[in-house]
Amino acid sequence: MSALYMLVGTLVALGVLVTIHEYGHFWVARRCGVKVLRFSVGFGSPLLRWHDRQGTEFVVAAIPLGGYVKMLDEREGDVPPELLDQSFNRKSVQQRIAIVAAGPVANFLLALLFFWVVAMLGSQQVRPVIGAVEAGSLADLAGLQAGQEIIAVDGEPTTGWAAVNLQLVSRLGESGRLDLVVREPGSSIDSARQIALDNWLRGADEPDPIASLGIRPWRPVLQPVLAQLDPEGPAFAAGLQVGDRLLALDGQSLADWQQLVDQVRGLPGKKVTLLVERQGQQLDVPLTLAARGEGKVLSGYLGAGVAGGQWPPEMLREVSYGPLEAIAVGAKNTWTMSVLTLNSLKKMLFGELSVKNLSGPITIAKVAGASAESGLSDFLKFLAYLSISLGVLNLLPIPVLDGGHLLFYLVEWARGRPLSDRIQGWGMQIGISLVVGVMLLALINDLGRL
Helix, strand or coil: CHHHHHHHHHHHHHHHHHHHHHHHHHHHHHHCCCCEEEEEEEEEEEEEEEECCCCCEEEEEEEEEEEEEEECCHHHCCCCHHHHHHCHHHCCHHHHHHHHHHHHHHHHHHHHHHHHHHHHHCEEEECCEEEEECCCCHHHHCCCCCCCEEEEECCEECCCHHHHHHHHHCCCCCCEEEEEEEECCCCCCEEEEEEEECCCCCCCCCCCHHHHCCEEECCCCCCCEEEEECCCCHHHHCCCCCCCEEEEECCEECCCHHHHHHHHHCCCCCEEEEEEEECCEEEEEEEECEEECCHHHCEEECCEEECCCCCCHHHEEEECCCHHHHHHHHHHHHHHHHHHHHHHHHHHHCCCCCHHHCCCHHHHHHHHHHHHHHCHHHHHHHHHHHHHHHHHHHCCCCCCCHHHHHHHHHHHHHHCCCCCHHHHHHHHHHHHHHHHHHHHHHHHHHHHHC
8 A cells, every 4th residue: 555655646746746837837938928839747758648729739748757848949940930929039038037937936836835725724743842851962961851842943933843853954064052942841931942053963864853962752651562563674583473562672671662762773783682471471582683774873673663652632732724824824834945945955065964865756756655645734745845845956056957047047137148059058068967966866865765
């Protein structure tokens, strides 16, 4: 079933985002009087095709990894004299800028729409209450304690852990002061805390912002009784079964599941012995833990899971908005994610963020499937994030992308004449090399995660 969700989720995501992006170009081109020859979703052999009254050919092609709008243009072939006024290259530079910018703008508007719907649908969020603070950690030095609820990070209110994590992600690789506002347990008194950052998680391959501060979110106690087994994991290979209760690891008693997780993570590739209770009998089960990750982020892996615990009602919060209020929320989320995406790209360029955080088509497909399986709200949020990424990336001033064309047209507007064909050709070659290089890097990262 997960594979089906991944396939359908990926096709829907790419289909919707590409169609909206290209429709932005198409809609503005039509209103600027440009004749559109073809509107294609996908590349390769056409699966479906039809024509409208104005002669535009609409195509759904076999390879759903993009799309394009082909417009009448003298640079790409002969144009009949009676159609010269409908040629793209004959339009004013302002009109050409509007046509090219319309694609990314459509992606931002789509993200706003999805965030608006999600805000109205509402969500149940876990209050960001601290469960434990690691001794000597950044959080401990700042005076954070178990039971406190994080009310705001850097002045932004936080309704749940997702909001906390989002604010922390925006500070990765930075130095300076991180401002928190916390509320003491059982009171309405808020107090400020400051955490000093010094190149925080700079260049980390798989940063975990909350854990790196030494904070463990509060969770209901989970009994160490196995409910899931990875068929390719060490637990399954050693003969552990669903329903087994784990009593001890290498002679150390286990009070709850989190204690086991913490110990296993610190023992990648190590041989251990688990004391297991099965049908009233106790068994010693030796096994070798797997290792996941690489370098400093290498961690142990058991390949087992437990059933989720029950969250007490006071730890949950319902968050929803009316139609008008949701517009402001959607606009704010769109702006925040756009700035975060652009800032992350800048940090990768300057080495503050590892380029291994760059994801490609395999990761996108996995996340698409997981979010589709999780529910409508999660899938819409995923589409919004992906639409923003598509919009931001397309606006980068790299030739072959929309942003590269915008750069050429802005220079033309400023100079009063376009750049020479030779300079534009060089730019296109450089742009293609950059785009192909980034795509290969993202694919290599995806394969590494597999």
